[in-house]
Amino acid sequence: MPHRPLSRRQFLTRSGLPVIFAASLPAGVQLLGLSAAPDPTLPGKHPGLTILNDRPVNAETPAHLLDEAVTSADRLFIRNNGIAPAAPPADPAEWTLRIAGEAVPQAVTFTLAELQAKFRHHTYQLTLECGGNGRKEFYPPARGNQWSTGAIGCPAWTGVRLRDVLEAAGYQSDRAVYVGYYGRDTHLSGDPDKVVISRGVPIAKALEDESLIAWAMNGQPLPLLNGYPLRLVFGGYPASCSGKWLSEIVVRDRLHDGEKMGGQSYRVPCTPVEPGATVADADMCIIEQMPVKSLITSPKTGATIAPGTKLNLGGHAWSSGPAVTEVAYSIDFGSSWQPCRLAPPVNRFAWQQFSATVAFPEPGYYEVWARATDAADRVQPMVLPGWNPRGYLNNACHRIAVKIA
Amino acid sequence: MRILIVFAVLLTLAYSCSEDAPAPAIPSDPDRFVVDGIDTLTGLIAQGDYLLVRGNCLACHSANLITQQGATAAGWREMIHWMQEKQGLTDLGELEEPIVAYLATYYAPVETGRRRPLGEVEWYRLNTDQAD
Numbered sequence: 436m437p438h439r440p441l442s443r444r445q446f447l448t449r450s451g452l453p454v455i456f457a458a459s460l461p462a463g464v465q466l467l468g469l470s471a472a473p474d475p476t477l478p479g480k481h482p483g484l485t486i487l488n489d490r491p492v493n494a495e496t497p498a499h500l501l502d503e504a505v506t507s508a509d510r511l512f513i514r515n516n517g518i519a520p521a522a523p524p525a526d527p528a529e530w531t532l533r534i535a536g537e538a539v540p541q542a543v544t545f546t547l548a549e550l551q552a553k554f555r556h557h558t559y560q561l562t563l564e565c566g567g568n569g570r571k572e573f574y575p576p577a578r579g580n581q582w583s584t585g586a587i588g589c590p591a592w593t594g595v596r597l598r599d600v601l602e603a604a605g606y607q608s609d610r611a612v613y614v615g616y617y618g619r620d621t622h623l624s625g626d627p628d629k630v631v632i633s634r635g636v637p638i639a640k641a642l643e644d645e646s647l648i649a650w651a652m653n654g655q656p657l658p659l660l661n662g663y664p665l666r667l668v669f670g671g672y673p674a675s676c677s678g679k680w681l682s683e684i685v686v687r688d689r690l691h692d693g694e695k696m697g698g699q700s701y702r703v704p705c706t707p708v709e710p711g712a713t714v715a716d717a718d719m720c721i722i723e724q725m726p727v728k729s730l731i732t733s734p735k736t737g738a739t740i741a742p743g744t745k746l747n748l749g750g751h752a753w754s755s756g757p758a759v760t761e762v763a764y765s766i767d768f769g770s771s772w773q774p775c776r777l778a779p780p781v782n783r784f785a786w787q788q789f790s791a792t793v794a795f796p797e798p799g800y801y802e803v804w805a806r807a808t809d810a811a812d813r814v815q816p817m818v819l820p821g822w823n824p825r826g827y828l829n830n831a832c833h834r835i836a837v838k839i840a
Numbered sequence: 841m842r843i844l845i846v847f848a849v850l851l852t853l854a855y856s857c858s859e860d861a862p863a864p865a866i867p868s869d870p871d872r873f874v875v876d877g878i879d880t881l882t883g884l885i886a887q888g889d890y891l892l893v894r895g896n897c898l899a900c901h902s903a904n905l906i907t908q909q910g911a912t913a914a915g916w917r918e919m920i921h922w923m924q925e926k927q928g929l930t931d932l933g934e935l936e937e938p939i940v941a942y943l944a945t946y947y948a949p950v951e952t953g954r955r956r957p958l959g960e961v962e963w964y965r966l967n968t969d970q971a972d
Binding site for chain 1: 901951
């Protein structure tokens with residue numbers, strides 16, 4: 436059975452989309468087109484997003500819609516493990532965030548208004564990518580949402596430094612090992628005692644300048660489906676580390692053991708395995724840094740251009756740590772590579788724009804492939820990287836189809 | 841009218857997901873929702889025991905979790921056991937075998953190798969006069 440993506444209209448016809456959304460969305464949130472035109476969209480989201488799942492909501496962004504240097508809020512992908520809070524808070528300023536854990540002697544609670552008043556605000560453009568972005572290509576297939584290339588985006592986030600808040604809460608730096616989060620989303624089963632997801636990052640990552648407790652995306656309140664009114668943002672780590680609808684942060688004196696930290700979730704085999712292998716939980720290691728990667732966002736795949744004309748190629752490249760230093764393109768399946776122009780990142784963990792003017796030798800079918808290299812000389816592979824049971828970390832080169840005719 | 845029927849059925853599904861819930865009632869004439877071999881209520885392929893899947897799986901999650909996925913019988917069984925261990929799915933008893941058989945038959949993995957072809961490209965004319 437081929438996994439053909441459905442158009443939105445087919446999707447609606449086949450699945451009764453608005454109804455499922457209506458059942459899982461907060462009261463008061465209106466779905467566009469629910470009663471009138473049969474053309475619904477996710478609240479606050481671009482209608483061009485590809486909906487992979489409606490309960491929980493998971494949607495990715497086609498590459499050509501990610502062409503902006505700063506990703507618009509309505510174009511940022513959605514990867515939810517549970518159901519967004521039943522009702523957005525009447526007064527977001529009264530939203531509370533508790534700081535606790537073994538390495539916090541006395542738990543402290545801040546309201547969102549207090550966070551905004553007490554701490555210095557910072558804005559960074561941070562690349563957020565789902566650890567499973569690209570899962571769709573793995574064979575044997577991995578369980579989970581079959582992301583193609585669109586679980587990625589790089590908006591500008593505004594909030595306070597996690598470090599500043601942890602320091603104000605009096606965390607003990609000599610005991611702190613890991614930072615975990617809890618949020619106010621609901622488990623799919625509806626069981627209020629079940630934690631949807633509770634992941635986090637090592638303390639060293641938590642203390643970086645760019646590690647934010649954020650309330651704004653591109654100067655506006657966060658979209659509901661992306662964590663409104665408060666979330667964590669850690670650039671360069673799997674997006675699942677960046678907890679949404681943030682209600683509590685725990686500074687642990689050990690590796691955080693929250694939901695989806697253990698087992699096989701967000702982990703890859705500690706040593707390489709053959710495709711399809713069964714790997715024991717004990718042999719799976721937590722994903723921390725995301726690999727170097729790039730995406731062609733212009734033109735949209737499928738462009739047909741006249742012979743003798745040139746193609747303006749554009750896109751983004753990103754890496755979890757040091758900046759991307761080089762992006763190249765190939766029109767002959769990697770036999771030869773040409774350099775792209777590459778802009779520096781506006782800050783660490785922001786994606787960088789590449790561009791090139793591409794000429795084609797003769798009419799016919801071409802694929803334009805892009806390949807990024809980072810400062811540590813890590814290069815994107817042209818084929819799929821190492822197979823892993825849950826299909827994470829696919830950073831294979833992106834490509835588009837072009838015809839000269 | 842049609843949307844109301846869909847609403848009623850799916851609301852039943854959406855609210856019946858709990859550890860004790862019985863399988864949702866199946867409409868007496870399910871075939872009227874089948875168009876071109878697809879169950880339009882869910883998107884499932886309307887063959888074999890699809891009603892068992894609709895009744896037992898879609899109480900808790902969307903059919904998209906099935907239709908976007910391919911797996912062998914062993915793979916589907918492993919996912920069912922994972923849902924039982926982690927997500928509160930009940931023991932399916934004698935229904936497990938026909939459910940796994942349906943999934944492995946109609947949602948089998950597709951061999952794609954290390955890189956699949958780009959596939960169905962929607963071609964369009966791009967004006968490149970502006971290129972330098």
